[in-house]
Amino acid sequence: xxxxxxxxxxxxxxxxxxxxxxxxxxxxxxxxxxxxxxxxxxxxxxxxxxxxxxxxxxxxxxxxxxxxxxxxxxxxxxxxxxxxxxxxxxxxxxxxxxxxxxxxxxxxxxxxxxxxxxxxxxxxxxxxxxxxxxxxxxxxxxxxxxxxxxxxxxxxxxxxxxxxxxxxxxxxxxxxxxxxxxxxxxxxxxxxxxxxxxxxxxxxxxxxxxxxxxxxxxxxxxxxxxxxxxxxxxxxxxxxxxxxxxxxxxxxxxxxxxxxxxxxxxxxxxxxxxxxxxxxxxxxxxxxxxxxxxxxxxxxxxxxxxxxxxxxxxxxxxxxxxxxxxxxxxxxxxxxxxxxxxxxxxxxxxxxxxxxxxxxxxxxxxxxxxxxxxxxxxxxxxxxxxxxxxxxxxxxxxxxxxxxxxxxxxxxxxxxxxxxxxxxxxxxxxxxxxxxxxxxxxxxxxxxxxxxxxxxxxxxxxxxxxxxxxxxxxxxxxxxxxxxxxxxxxxxxxxxxxxxxxxxxxxxxxxxxxxxxxxxxxxxxxxxxxxxxxxxxxxxxxxxxxxxxxxxxxxxxxxxxxxxxxxxxxxxxxxxxxxxxxxxxxxxxxxxxxxxxxxxxxxxxxxxxxxxxxxxxxxxxxxxxxxxxxxxxxxxxxxxxxxxxxxxxxxxxxxxxxxxxxxxxxxxxxxxxxxxxxxxxxxxxxxxxxxxxxxxxxxxxxxxxxxxxxxxxxxxxx
Numbered sequence: 208x209x210x211x212x213x214x215x216x217x218x219x220x221x222x223x224x225x226x227x228x229x230x231x232x233x234x235x236x237x238x239x240x241x242x243x244x245x246x247x248x249x250x251x252x253x254x255x256x257x258x259x260x261x262x263x264x265x266x267x268x269x270x271x272x273x274x275x276x277x278x279x280x281x282x283x284x285x286x287x288x289x290x291x292x293x294x295x296x297x298x299x300x301x302x303x304x305x306x307x308x309x310x311x312x313x314x315x316x317x318x319x320x321x322x323x324x325x326x327x328x329x330x331x332x333x334x335x336x337x338x339x340x341x342x343x344x345x346x347x348x349x350x351x352x353x354x355x356x357x358x359x360x361x362x363x364x365x366x367x368x369x370x371x372x373x374x375x376x377x378x379x380x381x382x383x384x385x386x387x388x389x390x391x392x393x394x395x396x397x398x399x400x401x402x403x404x405x406x407x408x409x410x411x412x413x414x415x416x417x418x419x420x421x422x423x424x425x426x427x428x429x430x431x432x433x434x435x436x437x438x439x440x441x442x443x444x445x446x447x448x449x450x451x452x453x454x455x456x457x458x459x460x461x462x463x464x465x466x467x468x469x470x471x472x473x474x475x476x477x478x479x480x481x482x483x484x485x486x487x488x489x490x491x492x493x494x495x496x497x498x499x500x501x502x503x504x505x506x507x508x509x510x511x512x513x514x515x516x517x518x519x520x521x522x523x524x525x526x527x528x529x530x531x532x533x534x535x536x537x538x539x540x541x542x543x544x545x546x547x548x549x550x551x552x553x554x555x556x557x558x559x560x561x562x563x564x565x566x567x568x569x570x571x572x573x574x575x576x577x578x579x580x581x582x583x584x585x586x587x588x589x590x591x592x593x594x595x596x597x598x599x600x601x602x603x604x605x606x607x608x609x610x611x612x613x614x615x616x617x618x619x620x621x622x623x624x625x626x627x628x629x630x631x632x633x634x635x636x637x638x639x640x641x642x643x644x645x646x647x648x649x650x651x652x653x654x655x656x657x658x659x660x661x662x663x664x665x666x667x668x669x670x671x672x673x674x675x676x677x678x679x680x681x682x683x684x685x686x687x688x689x690x691x692x693x694x695x696x697x698x699x700x701x702x703x704x705x706x707x708x709x710x711x712x713x714x715x716x717x718x719x720x721x722x723x724x725x726x727x728x729x730x731x732x733x734x735x736x737x738x739x740x741x742x743x744x745x746x747x748x749x750x751x752x753x754x755x756x757x758x759x760x761x762x763x764x765x766x767x768x769x770x771x772x773x774x775x776x777x778x779x780x781x782x783x784x785x786x787x788x789x790x791x792x793x794x795x796x797x798x799x800x801x802x803x804x805x806x807x808x809x810x811x812x813x814x815x816x817x818x819x820x821x822x823x824x825x826x827x828x829x830x831x832x833x834x835x836x837x838x839x840x841x842x843x844x845x846x847x848x849x850x851x852x853x854x855x856x857x858x859x860x861x862x863x864x865x866x867x868x869x870x871x872x873x874x875x876x877x878x879x880x881x882x883x884x885x886x887x888x889x890x891x892x893x894x895x896x897x898x899x900x901x902x903x904x905x906x907x908x909x910x911x912x913x914x915x916x917x918x919x920x921x922x923x924x925x
Contacts, residue, residue, distance in 0.1 A: 261623065262297070262337050263289075263590050264467050266501060267604050268583045268615035276582035277612055278303070287588055288603045294588040300340045302468065302583050308378035311403070322408040323415050327396050332384070334465035337587075342382055342468055346580045347399055348573065349384040349502075351459055352413070353452060353476040361509035365475035366414050368507070368569035373406050376574055384463075385409050386472075388455045395462065450489045452479060454649070456504075456554075457493040464500025467585055471560065471576040472497070474506040475569075478547025479554075486654075488647035488748070488761040490550065494557045495646045499620055503559040503579075506551035507572035512565050513544065583615075595623045597646060621646035634754070638696050641759060642750055651760030652676050653751055656825040658782040659768045660813045660840055662739065663880055667768050668811050670737040671711075674825040675751055675760070677730045691717050695734060697749035702765055709738050711749060733822060737812055742770040771842060778852065778908050778915040781840040784814065785902065785921065787833040788822040813840060813885065827921045831897060835890040841873075841906050841915070843882035849875035850910040854886045859901040866895055897923050 265287065269277045282299035335341050350369050357365060373383065382399040383406055396409050456474065463470045497504060548564050555562040561579070563572030592600060601619040606612055641648055654674045659667045673695065697711035715734055734751075748763040771779035814821040821838055829835055841852050851874045857867040868888055875882040886906065903918040 261590050261593075263294075263588055263602075263620070264501060265586045265588075265602065265604060265616050266469050266583050267586055268581065269606070270613050270615075272611050272613070277610075278582065280584060280606075282586070284607055285584070285586055286605045286607055287586065289590055289592060289600050291601075292591060294591060296586055296588050298585075298587045300343070300585045302340075302585060303344050304346055304380055304581050304583075305378075308380050310376050310378050313375065314403070319407070320404045321411050324408065324412045324417070326417055327394070327409060327412055329394050329396065330398055331395055332398055332462045332465050335467055340467060340585060342399065342466070344380065345382045345399075345468070346378075346380050346577060347382055347384070347463075347466065347468055347470045348576060349386055349399075349459070349463055349470060349472045350573070351386045351388070351456070351472050351474050353388045353455075353474065355388060355390045355452060356476040356479060357509050358477065361477045363414065364511065364569055365507070365509040366410050368573070369475075370407060370410050372570045372573045373403055373410070376570065376577070377401075377403065378577075381577065386459050386462075387413070388452070388459075390451075393455050393458045393462070399466075450486050452476075453489045453493045457489075457496045457649075460493070460497040460500045460502045463502050464496075466501075467587070468501070469580055469583060470500070470502045471580065472502050472504050473573050473576055474504055474551070474554070475509050476506060476551065477509050478544070479550040480543070480547045486762045486764065488763040489649055490553065491645070491763070492647045492649045492761075494554065495621055497558045498617060501617075503576075504554040505560040505572055505576040506555050506562045507569050508548060508551060508562070508564045508566075509569065511567040511569065592622065597641065597648075598622055599645060638694055638750065638752060638759075641752075641761075642696050642698065642748065647761035647763065648750065648759035649761060650758040651679055651751055651753060653749065653760040653762040654825045655747070655749055655762045655764070656823045657747065657764075657766045658784055658814075658823065659740075660781045661771055661779075661842055661881060661883075662811060664772055664844065666739050666741060668737060668813070669740050669768070670735060670812060670814055670823075671747070671749075672823045672825055673734040673749060673751065673762070675732040675734075677732055679753075679758070692754040693717060693732065693734070694752040694754060695749065696752075697747065699738065699740070700746045700748075702744040702746045708740060708745065711736060733825075735820075735822075739811075740768060742768045772844060776913070778906050778911075778913050779842040779844070780906055780915045780917065781813075781842075783837065783839045783904050783917045783919070784821060784823050785827055785829075785919070786821045786824055786836045786838070787829050788824075789819045789836070790822055791819060814838070827919065829892060829921060829923055831892050831895070831923060831925055833892065835888075835892050837886075837888040837890065837902075837904060839886050839904060839906075839917070841875075841884040841886060843875055843884070843908075844880065849882040849884075850908065852884050852886075853907040853909060854888070855905055856888050856890060857903045857905065858895060859903060860898065865900065892923060895923055897925050899923075 267285070269280065271277055278301065280299070280301070282296040285296060285299065287294045287296060333341075352362070352365060354362065369385075377383065379401075382401055383397075384395070384399045385397040385406065387394045387396055397406060400406065456472075459472065463472065548562070551562045551564065554560070561575055563569070563575065566572075586604070590600075599619055599621050602617060604614055604616045606614070652675065656672045656674075657669060659669050662668050675693070693715045695711055695713045695715075699708045699711075700706060701708055713734070713736065715732070717732065744765060744767050746763070746765045748761065750759055750761050752759045771781075812820075814823075821836060837856055841854070843849055843852075851872050853870050853872055855868050855870045858865045868890060871886065871888065873884045873886050875884040886904075888904075899920060899922050901918055902921045903916060906915045908914065
């Protein structure tokens with residue numbers, strides 16, 4: 208069944224983005240036409256036939272009822288089907304890994320040759336040719352250190368655990384690689400090797416720090432730096448989210464996917480928080496990339512066993528307010544810590560690994576990954592399904608012989624996704640199919656902000672803002688395009704029943720004129736829409752596609768619209784919008800046919816005031832040269848006589864209050880059902896130095912002796 212989409216309600220192009228059209232000119236005299244420049248029908252034009260095939264690798268563990276590996280099987284003993292279609296097995300290789308292998312002999316005292324390098328060399332995971340098994344009968348363990356999530360004490364514990372494993376628990380069957388994420392790139396410091404001294408030298412250098420003078424220089428100092436494997440820019444889209452850490456982890460998994468054997472990635476981190484700004488599609492994309500690459504994640508919480516006091520430890524100041532007496536502060540702290548481990552648990556469980564949490568014996572996590580790999584078979588086949596639609600393909604592996612055996616293997620995979628060969632109808636169908644796929648597209652960066660404002664006692668208006676970095680449209684410029692069409696498709700579902708509540712289908716046509724080319728690298732594309740929803744938990748999934756390049760990005764998250772009518776202990780407030788930009792509402796109407804729809808929405812959209820629309824920042828990064836606009840609504844539905852409310856905005860760094868606005872008194876508007884009090888604040892950011900702050904909005908009801916507080920991190924840049 209084809210999906211149907213409702214008409215879009217609101218579209219805004221907040222920044223015009225432009226590309227310079229490629230110039231054309233005549234060839235110089237005597238120039239020779241070669242390659243794709245040859246005219247069709249040239250006499251010497253060669254006729255070629257292009258055939259594409261994809262090798263699929265399945266690692267299959269075969270054990271009898273007692274749990275013992277079954278040896279001696281060949282390709283003739285296995286049957287593989289993909290979506291019910293039998294596949295021809297091209298090769299079969301048996302990997303013999305002893306579960307209880309004896310650790311390597313300890314190096315005698317004084318004979319260990321560990322060096323400290325001035326600079327760690329970068330390398331790559333050497334790929335295997337199709338059907339090649341380079342590391343036969345070896346266990347591949349990749350140690351991955353996420354330096355961005357671990358404070359220095361946790362880094363030390365993680366590195367010491369890795370050193371302990373290599374010194375005392377590494378066996379002759381083990382090969383170890385070392386990877387590091389430093390915030391800007393995934394560095395492969397060592398390909399898989401059994402050289403204990405070299406591995407220990409790298410770890411010791413990470414402990415001491417690069418650039419330190421060692422007793423003697425290492426040969427690696429003169430080796431070539433092959434560059435970073437992960438080059439996503441450090442922009443505003445990555446500051447308050449874990450998308451960057453997950454995308455880096457995806458890069459590491461894809462690098463390990465060059466090898467056909469099973470790989471275990473031991474992920475050292477101090478938790479990984481998912482918050483309201485995070486794109487959950489990136490978590491799914493990272494897991495699917497690992498499954499395709501034959502990589503299992505084994506996260507290790509480098510914090511170990513944490514026994515914090517009910518109100519925190521000595522790393523932060525004492526908390527204040529009623530929360531410390533009611534237990535709310537202790538509950539919030541416990542919840543934050545649990546959420547920081549939930550992502551690690553999900554990464555492990557969805558890829559076949561196991562997370563080590565709340566354990567001070569960190570090297571036990573590496574040993575768990577080591578013992579998990581036993582004898583298995585590597586089966587390879589060239590899939591007969593040549594479609595590149597990104598759909599899930601179910602794989603079934605069975606034995607041709609009648610024997611009692613348990614098979615452990617990947618149950619399926621998502622096929623490749625390709626763009627550029629589709630007709631107009633194909634493009635529309637593929638965009639709708641991409642919305643339904645379990646394997647998200649992450650080629651285009653997307654950030655989404657969702658707000659809610661109460662309309663009446665039952666309904667809420669939900670404005671949605673989608674933001675795309677303008678510099679990601681640079682590929683269209685290289686192709687000489689004069690405009691680019693950005694398609695948007697999405698849906699909002701009831702998170703409990705999974706019922707689709709509304710759909711998104713719209714587009715923006717970005718003109719690529721020379722006059723706005725300079726804005727490309729520093730201004731985002733912003734698209735807004737809005738819908739009316741009921742209170743409850745919802746899930747939104749949005750896809751954006753650049754039709755010029757075919758790049759697609761996915762954003763998926765869950766959000767909650769609270770039932771503010773039931774709020775009696777605090778002042779009911781809407782979500783808080785932070786912005787540094789207002790735009791004429793009429794400028795956003797790019798299609799006259801949609802003008803009536805736009806005018807309807809403007810009547811209920813509280814972000815449209817006096818013909819100006821407040822544009823949410825989405826990424827919460829602000830410039831000192833501009834003012835910060837803060838907007839929210841407070842409600843007094845139970846009040847027989849509306850009373851004025853007080854509100855102000857505060858900025859904190861740690862426990863220190865850096866700045867606070869003057870209180871503003873607001874009287875509710877004449878609305879008999881809700882008594883809506885709109886609160887507008889304008890903050891001069893030039894009074895604050897650049898840096899990270901916690902922005903807090905406080906609303907007080909002096910008559911009812913109630914209040915409400917909202918807080919979120921922001922970044923102030925020069």
